Amino acid sequence: MSTLSDPPSGYQPHLGLREMEQAVKEIKDSFEQKLSKALNLQRVTAPLFLRPESGLNDNLNGVEMPVSFQIQEDDGATVEVVQSLAKWKRDALGRYDFAEGEGLYTDMNALRPQEPVLDAIHSVYVDQWDWEMIISPEKRSVDTLREVVTKIYRVLKSLEMEVCANHPVLTPCLPDEITFVTTHEMQQAYPDLTPPDRETEYAKKHGAIFVLGIGGTLADGTIHDGRAPDYDDWSTPRSDGGKGLNGDIVVWNPILKRAFELSSMGIRVSPEVLKEQLEIRDCPERSELPFHQKILAGELPQTLGGGIGQSRLCMLLLRAAHIAEVSASVWPAAMEEKYKAAGVTFL
Numbered sequence: 001m002s003t004l005s006d007p008p009s010g011y012q013p014h015l016g017l018r019e020m021e022q023a024v025k026e027i028k029d030s031f032e033q034k035l036s037k038a039l040n041l042q043r044v045t046a047p048l049f050l051r052p053e054s055g056l057n058d059n060l061n062g063v064e065m066p067v068s069f070q071i072q073e074d075d076g077a078t079v080e081v082v083q084s085l086a087k088w089k090r091d092a093l094g095r096y097d098f099a100e101g102e103g104l105y106t107d108m109n110a111l112r113p114q115e116p117v118l119d120a121i122h123s124v125y126v127d128q129w130d131w132e133m134i135i136s137p138e139k140r141s142v143d144t145l146r147e148v149v150t151k152i153y154r155v156l157k158s159l160e161m162e163v164c165a166n167h168p169v170l171t172p173c174l175p176d177e178i179t180f181v182t183t184h185e186m187q188q189a190y191p192d193l194t195p196p197d198r199e200t201e202y203a204k205k206h207g208a209i210f211v212l213g214i215g216g217t218l219a220d221g222t223i224h225d226g227r228a229p230d231y232d233d234w235s236t237p238r239s240d241g242g243k244g245l246n247g248d249i250v251v252w253n254p255i256l257k258r259a260f261e262l263s264s265m266g267i268r269v270s271p272e273v274l275k276e277q278l279e280i281r282d283c284p285e286r287s288e289l290p291f292h293q294k295i296l297a298g299e300l301p302q303t304l305g306g307g308i309g310q311s312r313l314c315m316l317l318l319r320a321a322h323i324a325e326v327s328a329s330v331w332p333a334a335m336e337e338k339y340k341a342a343g344v345t346f347l
Helices: 015-041 086-095 142-166 183-189 193-207 271-280 284-288 291-298 310-317 331-339
Strands: 041-043 068-071 078-080 103-111 125-134 177-182 208-212 248-255 260-269 302-311
Touching: 015 041, 015 078, 015 125, 015 142, 015 310, 086 103, 086 125, 086 291, 086 302, 103 331, 125 310, 142 248, 142 260, 142 302, 142 310, 177 183, 177 193, 183 193, 183 208, 193 208, 193 248, 193 260, 248 271, 260 310, 271 284, 271 291, 302 310, 310 331
Parallel strands: 041 103, 177 208
Antiparallel strands: 068 078, 103 125, 125 302, 208 248, 248 260, 260 302
C-alpha cells in the first residue's frame, strides 16, 4: 500500500501538463451537467465566507479552526472562510423557495489550513460540488439514500467511460455497480482493523462501496469517523442493526492501492435528531444559533445532500498519483522536490 508521502513505485503521469489541464476542465463541465440532470438540480452562486454568528459554517469534526478576517467597512466585523456549505445549502433551499424533488448545486471552495497532514490526497485548498435536494419527511429512509447514491454512482461510471474514450491511454476501473455496507458490518467483519483499513479491505474487494452510517457509536464504543452534529443524521437507529442515514462513496484507487473517498452525503437532521445529536456531542448551546433555531422551529425543508470532491474525482479518473497534479495549492518544498524527481509536475 502506498504511504501517500512518496510517489508510487514506477509511476509516470498518463497525460502531459496541458492535456491534464484540458481533461480537468472536461471532467468538471461534464460532471456538472450529468449530476444536475440526474438529481434535478439548479446551479446557484455560493459564498466564500460567512458570518460566524449565523451558525451556517460547517464545524466539520468540531476541532478545526476556520480562517477568519475582518471587514473594515462593516465596523471590523469578523467573517469566516467556509469549511463546507453543508448547512448553507439547506438554508438556501428554504430562502429560494425550492419545491420537493428540486435541488441546487454549487462550486464550493474552502480553506482548511489545520489539515493534520498534507499528502497525496489532502490539501489546504478544498474544492467540491456541494449539492442539496428537498425530500418529504416521509422519505427520511435508507431506501431513499440508497436510491440517490445509485444515481450519483451511475453518473460517475458514465463519466469514467467518457473520459477513457476521450483519452485512450486511460482504461476504466470502476465496477458496474456500487456495493452498500454499513459501518456496523465493517466493524464486525474486521474488529482488529482501523476504520480506514476496513474501508481499504472492502474497496479492494468490491471496487466501489457506500459506507453507511458514519458518526454514530458502534458496538465497541468507537465511531467510524467524525461528523458534525447539526447536518447529517448519524444517530437514527436502523433495522439492519446500525445507526444513521448518511455515508461516504469510497472507491478502490488503482494508482495508490487503497480506499479513496469521493463523496460524503446524507439525509439531514430533523428537529428531534438535531436536539439529540447536539446533546451527544455536548454542544447544546448551538441550538441558539439562527440556523439551528430555524430547524427546531420547522422552518427549513427536509433535505438530503452532500459534497463531491472535484479534485479527488479528477485525480481518480485521470489516474494521478497526487492531488497537486490536478489542483493548484501550496505544498512543502521537500514533497514537491520528491515528486519532481519522479517526473511528477505539480500545478
